[in-house]
Amino acid sequence: MIYQLYEMSHATIAPFRAAADAVKLAHTNPLNPWSYTAAARAMAAGLELFERMTRRYDKPAFGLSTTSVDGQTVKVTEDIIWSKPFCDLIHFRRHLPAGRATDQKLLLVAPMSGHYATLLRGTVETLLPNADIYITDWIDARMVPLAEGRFDLDDYIDYLIEMIHQIGPNTHVIGVCQPSVPVLAAVGLMEAAEDPFTPASMVLMGGPIDTRENPTAVNNLAQEKPLDWFRDNVIMNVPWPHPGFMRPVYPGFLQLSGFMSMNLDRHIAAHKEFFEHLVKNDGDSAERHRDFYDEYLAVMDLTEEFYLQTVDTVFIKHALPKGEMMHRGVPVDTKKIRKTALLTVEGEKDDISGLGQTRAAHTISPNIPDDKRMHYMQPDVGHYGVFNGSRFSKEIAPRILAFAAKHGGSSGEGSGPVKRVVKGGKGA
Template sequence: MLYHAFEFQSRMFEPVRDAARMAGALFGPALSAADSRLGREFMATWEMVGRAGVTHKRPDFGIASVMVGNREVAVTEVPVHVTPFGTLLNFRKDITATQPRVLLVAPLSGHFATLLRNTAKTLLQDHDVFITDWHSARDVPWTAGRFGFDEYVEHIIDFLHVMGPGSHIVAVCQPCVQALAAAAVMAQAGDPDQPSSMTLMAGPVDVRINPTKVNELAFSHPYEWFERNLISTVPLPCAGAGRRVYPGFLQLIAFLMMNKERHIKAHLDLHGHLSRGDTAKAEAIQTFYDEYFAVLDLTAEFYLETIDKVFQRALLAKGELTYKGLLVDPSAIRRTALLTVEGERDDICSLGQTVAAHDLASKLKPFRKRHHMQAGVGHYGVFSGRKWEGQVYPIVRNMILASE
């Protein structure tokens, strides 16, 4: 019923958004010409009302070109492998040189893989980048079957098989656990396609260390509470009608409430920038929230199994995680170099939770291990923004290059 109520509310509010957009289109030119303070206030308000609400459509990556060396080259998105739940997407560049192949593993936590747009574009300077472009469960027919924790790990392994031997993994946030599990499973099997290096960035490898508010929420309720209160059924006429999901809009609300003062201030600032005609500042905020309010639904089984295995029982950290009945043993990793990255001010995956991967990969030679703590950044600053580009990325690039 929760999902149905949300859809009903969204559709009821759509005429208000339409009216605001229409008012801006009809009266905007005249008000702009008049250049009055009141007129700019009206235009700013219409703009914000017209943009209010969430979307279930994946935004564009918008990476048309990238600098490689001293020249700009065109980039084309090429789907390399497609399943009902995700696409292995290659950002193919118009160059003849061979560059290290990198699988960028995106979180499946309420937003689309486009959240890693800046991460991907930075990596593209020196690498052949592939990304896990996850599909929203809202759009996946129930006949496609289940997609849980094991299926996520299986997708990473399958994508690495498609990419071939000598590839590298860069996992961001939540999938650090699945990426480490996939590398361990491949190592245990002696898989020739096991990655040459693995970079884990701001991920919950061991949530028992310095628990955050996110971790405490998972600890404070039993498994049944999450299933009873947070799982809904996709309504008609969506392609995934009948599938049980954790709705992306619930995850968005949770993120907003964690830093509600900051988000309220951002929207007040946006209104001010629009009314004063500060286009560049307004566009920066609008671009962020266009991405932030594009929500992706998770399958119920993936969400609940992640809560149980990663956050409540920390099975990988305790040496108790299984994959298709096989005990996952990270100590089997011998050939995959490991880099972990954490942010000093991260309030989602705190210091210590990601570097714990080094203890798990206990038989990996010390020269194949490295940890970096980035000062002065929160969660998103680890993989996007100026410090990612100028300080974190060179370390990631050097790890990959040294593992070639």
């Protein structure tokens, strides 16, 4: 009933949102002399805050139509090159000058944990000038009809392997947060099968490889509750009239509530500052707030089977680090990984995936040669800063690109070895 009440509340409040928007427009109209007063700006700011806090946020667009390559602006188009009911594979095709050497192929595996793939817009934008970028664009489960069938963690891994085959040999795979486990599992399965399309390298960033290391509030919740508790309390059927009507899902609004409650004071302060920026007519600061929360508040549902299997496998049983993870009856053995290079990245202040959880990938993949592995800990960043923001652009992205260049195979060899520098920690 909670999902139905959530939908009903949005429908009930819609007329009030429309009225607030209309009154706000009247108070900001330049033809209205009252709009130039502090009282009118305060009224308009309050109305906009109300409208934004009660809005349903749709999936944002990437909006990356150009990038800079070799100092020149080039056009970028988004091509869907592979598609299945629960995911599209997007290629950010750069219209490069004829004859230019190819860049490394990077597959960004976006988190399937409540937010859309556009959460990695900044990641794509930073890497795009120097790499050929592909990204997994996961589909909101409430938009997928029941007739399309199930989607669980095993399907997720199958999707990854199929997409790597679609992109071709010498692909570099980057798993951001949640995908770290299925990416590592997929590479282990591909190496065990001697798959010729096994990735040249994989980069795991802020991921829950072994949540027994420095457990966070998220990890502790999974340990404190049995799996049946999650099934009984957070799984709901998609209400009519969504295309996925009656599909059992973990609703995105529940995940968002959990994320926001972890840093509630920070979000309250941010909205208070937004109100003040509007009153002071500080348009740039207000626009930055809008951009961030337009993305942050846009959420998607996850299928019941994917969510529960992930909770059970990753957070309760710790199956991958224990060597007990299975994929369709086949053991996932990360000791089989020998050819694929491994880079792990962590944030010093990550409150989602604690320090050491991602680095554990090195421990459970002991047969990767030392010259094909690297660990980096970024000081002074939280979970979001591991894959976005100024420190990602200046400190982390160059290391990813250098690592891919060093282990690039035949599609664009790199220019020399990577210096294995680790700030705030030891090399793996």
